[in-house]
Structure formats: C-alpha cells, structure tokens
Amino acid sequence: MPTKLAYWAYGRAELFEIQLPETSAHLTRCILISVTEANIDGAFAFNFTSKTPFTRLLSQGERSRSNCTVRATTLSASREASNELSQGVHESSSEPSKSKRVMVIGGDGYCGWATALHLSKKGYEVAIVDSLVRRLFDQQLGTDSLTPISSIHDRLRCWKALTGKSIELYIGDICDFEFLTDAFKSFEPEAVVHFGEQRSAPYSMIDRSRAVYTQNNNVIGTLNVLFAIKEFGEQCHLVKLGTMGEYGTPNIDIEEGYITITHNGRTDTLPYPKQASSFYHLSKVHDSNNIAFTCKAWGIRATDLNQGVVYGVRTDETEMHEELINRLDYDGVFGTALNRFCVQAAVGHPLTVYGKGGQTRGYLDIRDTVQCVEIAIANPAQAGEFRVFNQFTEQFSVNELAALVTKAGEKLGLDVQTTSVPNPRVEAEEHYYNAKHTKLIELGLKPHLLSDSLLDSLLNFAIKYEDHVDKKQIMPSVSWRKIGAKPKTVAA
Numbered sequence: 001m002p003t004k005l006a007y008w009a010y011g012r013a014e015l016f017e018i019q020l021p022e023t024s025a026h027l028t029r030c031i032l033i034s035v036t037e038a039n040i041d042g043a044f045a046f047n048f049t050s051k052t053p054f055t056r057l058l059s060q061g062e063r064s065r066s067n068c069t070v071r072a073t074t075l076s077a078s079r080e081a082s083n084e085l086s087q088g089v090h091e092s093s094s095e096p097s098k099s100k101r102v103m104v105i106g107g108d109g110y111c112g113w114a115t116a117l118h119l120s121k122k123g124y125e126v127a128i129v130d131s132l133v134r135r136l137f138d139q140q141l142g143t144d145s146l147t148p149i150s151s152i153h154d155r156l157r158c159w160k161a162l163t164g165k166s167i168e169l170y171i172g173d174i175c176d177f178e179f180l181t182d183a184f185k186s187f188e189p190e191a192v193v194h195f196g197e198q199r200s201a202p203y204s205m206i207d208r209s210r211a212v213y214t215q216n217n218n219v220i221g222t223l224n225v226l227f228a229i230k231e232f233g234e235q236c237h238l239v240k241l242g243t244m245g246e247y248g249t250p251n252i253d254i255e256e257g258y259i260t261i262t263h264n265g266r267t268d269t270l271p272y273p274k275q276a277s278s279f280y281h282l283s284k285v286h287d288s289n290n291i292a293f294t295c296k297a298w299g300i301r302a303t304d305l306n307q308g309v310v311y312g313v314r315t316d317e318t319e320m321h322e323e324l325i326n327r328l329d330y331d332g333v334f335g336t337a338l339n340r341f342c343v344q345a346a347v348g349h350p351l352t353v354y355g356k357g358g359q360t361r362g363y364l365d366i367r368d369t370v371q372c373v374e375i376a377i378a379n380p381a382q383a384g385e386f387r388v389f390n391q392f393t394e395q396f397s398v399n400e401l402a403a404l405v406t407k408a409g410e411k412l413g414l415d416v417q418t419t420s421v422p423n424p425r426v427e428a429e430e431h432y433y434n435a436k437h438t439k440l441i442e443l444g445l446k447p448h449l450l451s452d453s454l455l456d457s458l459l460n461f462a463i464k465y466e467d468h469v470d471k472k473q474i475m476p477s478v479s480w481r482k483i484g485a486k487p488k489t490v491a492a
Contacts, residue, residue: 101125102377103187105174105225106195107167108152109134110327111241111310111369115193117317117324118370119377120165127168127187128152129180129196137203143334143473145327146343146465147313158323174221177228184232191237191377194225197283201245202333202424202478204280207488211279218283219290226294237380238302239373240291243284244362244392244435246306248275249428254435257304257388272388277427278480288388295386302385303376307369308362308392311338312454313461315367326366328461331473338363338401340474342455345409345416346462347469352476355423357399358430362392362437365448375443390437393447408455412463424476 102119106112107128120126132152138144150158156167168187172179174196197218198204204214222240229236247254250273260269271292276282294300313328329335330343341351364372372391381387396404402418409416423429441447448454 099123099125100190100377101127101188102191102193103127103129103183103189104193104195105129106197108132108155109195109199110329111307111366112193112195113155114315114318114326114366115195115370115373116167117159118315119193119374120159120167121163121317122374124377127170127183127189128156129170129172129174129183131173131196132171133173137334141331141333142470143329143331144468144470146330146462146468147325147328148468149325149327150323154323158321162320162324174224175217177224180224180228181232184228189233189236191239191380192225192229192233193239193241193373193377194222195241196221197241197287198280200334201278201280202476204278204283205478205480205483206333207483208485209487211483214280215283215286218280219286222287223290226290226298226300229300230294230298234299235301235383237377238291238300239376240287240302240304242288242304242306242388243281244306244308244390245278245281246274246276246285246288247272247435248277249360249431249433250275251432254390254433256390256436256439257306277425292386295384299384301381301383303381303387303389305372305376305389305391307372308364308390309336309338310364310366310369311336311450312366312458313339314457315370328465330462330469332476333478337361337398338405338450339458341401341405342458343462343466343469344474345405345414346459346466347471348415349471349474350417350419351402351405352474353398353402353418353420354425354429354476355420356429357402357420358397359427360395360397360431360433362390362395362435363401363450364391364393365450365454367448368393368445371445372440375440375445379443387439389439390435391440392435392437393445394449395433395435396450404450404455405459408452408459411452412456412459414459421476424479426480 102124104112104116104119104126107116107126108130112128112130116126116128130152149155152169152171156169160166170179170183170187172183174180198214204211225238229238244254255272257272258269259272260267271288274285274288276285288304291300291302291304295302313326315326318324318326328339328343330340332340335343344351369391372389376389406416406418
C-alpha cells in the first residue's frame with residue numbers, strides 16, 4: 001500500500017508517495033511512485049542507510065534531516081515554467097559534429113553550473129550529477145552566495161523553457177558507488193567532467209572533521225568515478241578539474257604536468273613534483289596519482305585540467321535569465337581573491353591582502369573555464385593517456401590584483417582602501433612563479449584577459465547585490481597553524 005512521505009530539502013518541502021518493500025522489516029530503500037509538487041519524472045530510490053562522507057556530514061551539520069539521497073533522478077521542465085518563459089525565441093547553437101553525452105559531476109556548483117549550460121547550448125547531451133552538499137556548507141558555516149541562486153530544479157526548468165534543451169539530473173553522492181553505477185548505466189556518458197569535489201583549501205583546514213571529509217570525499221569519489229568508467233564506459237573520456245595548487249611555488253618554471261630531468265647522466269620525463277599547501281590540495285595530488293595509475297593499468301583516457309584561480313560570474317548562458325544566475329562567493333572560506341576584492345570594494349571594506357601580498361598565481365575568467373572544458377572534450381585523450389593541461393590565462397600577485405581593483409573602483413567613485421592582514425595560510429609571500437600554459441591555446445582557447453571593462457562589470461555586479469553582503473564573513477577566520485581535532489563551529 002502506498003505511503004506518503006514528506007521530505008524537507010534545502011528550504012523546500014516535497015511530498016513523495018512511496019511503495020514500501022514488502023519483504024523488508026526496515027525501511028532501507030523505497031521506490032518513488034509519484035511526486036506531488038516537484039514536477040519530476042522517472043524512477044527514484046532513496047537510501048536511508050548510506051555511510052558516505054556526505055551523509056555523515058549531513059547528520060553532523062543538521063541532525064533533524066533524514067539521511068537520504070535521490071538516486072538516478074531525471075528532471076523535466078514544468079508546464080508552468082515553459083509557458084511563462086518560452087515566449088522568447090529558443091536560441092540556436094553551434095552543434096558539435098557528433099552529439100556527445102557528457103556527465104557533469106558537481107554541475108550545481110560555481111564552475112560546474114556554468115559548464116553544464118555551456119555544453120548544453122553547444123549541442124551536447126548533458127546530465128548533472130550532484131549531491132547539493134555545497135548548499136549545505138553555506139547553511140553550516142552561516143555563509144551565502146552574493147547572488148540569489150535558484151534551486152537546481154528551478155534552474156533546469158528555466159533552461160528547458162528558454163532553450164528547449166533538457167539537462168538530466170541525478171541527485172546523490174558519488175562516494176556511494178551504487179548510486180554512481182545507476183547514473184552511469186542510465187545515462188551512458190561518453191565524457192565525464194568531474195567538478196564534484198570539496199574545492200576550498202580553507203574549508204579543509206577548519207578542523208579535523210573537515211580535513212577528513214575533504215580527503216575522503218575527493219579521493220574516494222574520484223576512485224569511484226574511475227571504477228565506474230572501467231566497468232561501464234571503457235571508451236569514456238574523463239576530464240578532471242585539478243588545481244595549479246598541486247605544484248606549489250617552486251623556484252623553477254612550472255611545466256604542464258611533466259618535466260624532463262637529466263640526473264647522473266640519465267634522462268627521463270617524469271610527473272612534475274607536487275608541493276601541496278593544504279589538505280584540499282593534497283587530495284588533488286592523490287587524485288592525479290590515482291588517475292595516472294588507472295590510465296596506465298586499465299587504459300583509461302583522462303585529461304587533468306590544473307586550473308588556476310577563477311574569477312567572474314557571468315557567462316553567455318547564465319545571463320539569459322535571473323533563475324540561471326551563478327553563485328558568487330565572497331567569504332573567507334569559499335571566496336577567491338579577485339571576486340572577494342571586488343565585493344569588498346563595493347561595500348567599502350578595505351581589500352584584505354594576506355601578509356606581504358607577493359603571492360602569485362595563475363588566474364582565468366569563468367568564461368574561459370567553460371571554453372577549456374569544451375576544448376578538452378572535443379579533443380579527447382587517447383586510450384591509456386593521462387594528459388595534463390595548465391588551465392589559466394594570466395599571472396598576478398595579490399598586490400597587483402588589489403591595485404587593479406583600486407584603480408577600477410576609483411573610476412566608479414569608490415574610495416578603495418587596502419589593508420594587510422596576518423596571513424592565515426602557510427605559504428611563501430614573495431617568490432618566483434612562471435607556469436607554462438600553452439597546450440589549451442594550441443588547441444584553440446581564445447582567452448578573455450582581465451581588462452578594465454571586465455573589472456568595471458564585476459564591480460557593478462557587486463554593487464548591485466551589496467545589500468546581500470554579510471560583512472562578518474569577509475575577514476579570514478581559518479588558520480592553517482591553529483587547526484585542531486575539536487570540531488569548530490560558527491557563531492551566528
């Protein structure tokens with residue numbers, strides 16, 4: 001006999017009608033028969049007993065919620081949204097010569113959302129896989145996106161209504177291999193773009209539990225993806241988002257993944273040495289090693305995109321409607337340097353330069369992130385090949401970024417000040433930095449370089465939403481040296 005189940009998900013109540021297993025004494029799995037409010041089609045299953053890092057984190061952060069994940073869910077646009085939004089003309093797009101099925105893991109996040117829409121517009125068949133845990137982090141830490149972001153369901157309904165293109169949605173944790181297996185079998189991807197990791201160095205340094213979560217979630221999740229490709233998609237191309245932070249700041253040029261060394265009269269080409277600077281960065285190093293090994297052992301084809309620091313919020317696709325707008329983080333945990341500086345300038349807060357400000361990194365516009373991913377998919381690695389591309393377009397020191405934002409802010413009539421704050425990280429504050437980044441250019445990347453007009457646009461965007469800024473979240477609150485075993489909470 002069907003039983004109705006109410007489930008509270010990210011501020012939204014949904015009523016599910018379920019069929020309880022007749023042979024089980026305990027409710028461990030249930031098949032979703034219908035959804036009253038959510039306009040979702042397809043077969044679903046809930047897992048109440050999962051012990052993945054996500055569900056442990058969920059129970060730690062909000063014990064009042066049920067530990068459940070939606071398995072192999074497919075979303076379709078609602079009629080109401082279609083009628084409201086489809087008055088505009090569906091935009092044409094340049095279709096790939098052969099439509100590929102691309103699974104975007106972490107497709108509800110900052111880079112993943114922009115990438116999923118970009119690939120869909122280009123004619124790829126796209127599916128998003130996401131546990132939605134990034135939204136939970138905001139609730140746990142008391143932070144929020146500068147921009148008001150819609151639910152993933154509303155986002156995809158809006159995209160369908162505007163473009164006529166469907167993006168499939170699989171909600172669940174890739175650390176749960178059974179869930180990931182279901183998603184792979186259902187969608188049968190030809191390429192997997194893997195953004196689905198805890199991406200913040202400061203988050204991984206809050207306390208022991210976050211450090212363990214970061215490494216468990218990132219390393220085990222990627223291992224599961226590798227096994228899923230081996231078992232269910234031998235020809236599938238893995239496009240993995242790595243980080244330039246794997247390299248550290250060596251006193252020699254940084255090559256793209258590999259370096260040729262002559263030692264004691266013998267020469268070899270070896271993986272470039274890694275000098276990770278946080279538990280997050282270490283998880284990415286582990287990922288790279290695991291992927292390289294499986295390429296050699298199993299013949300997997302993989303591209304590791306060692307990405308620099310991303311800035312910006314707008315892409316052609318996210319600008320199409322307010323419900324498609326991307327998140328923009330400005331807090332001390334998830335915010336990146338240039339985005340944080342622009343928000344700080346907009347609200348009259350001094351720009352927070354850590355230490356001496358000579359820390360130099362590679363940077364790129366989010367529009368180039370989606371372009372690089374598309375290029376990697378269109379030019380796949382060979383079977384057994386582990387390619388590494390350094391994905392950034394320009395290098396800046398923190399002081400240089402602060403000077404650029406100050407100059408741009410003054411043109412808008414803003415009084416932009418800069419302050420040096422004690423560096424919460426353990427890193428060199430003055431150093432040599434010269435990283436190669438030619439491979440993506442050779443494949444056709446056309447960079448959007450940082451310009452006065454881009455800074456002006458980003459500052460105006462921050463000014464538009466300045467009422468959403470919680471100034472208590474601006475200053476850094478996580479210390480590399482003071483991390484402890486005791487769980488750290490955030491006062492309201």
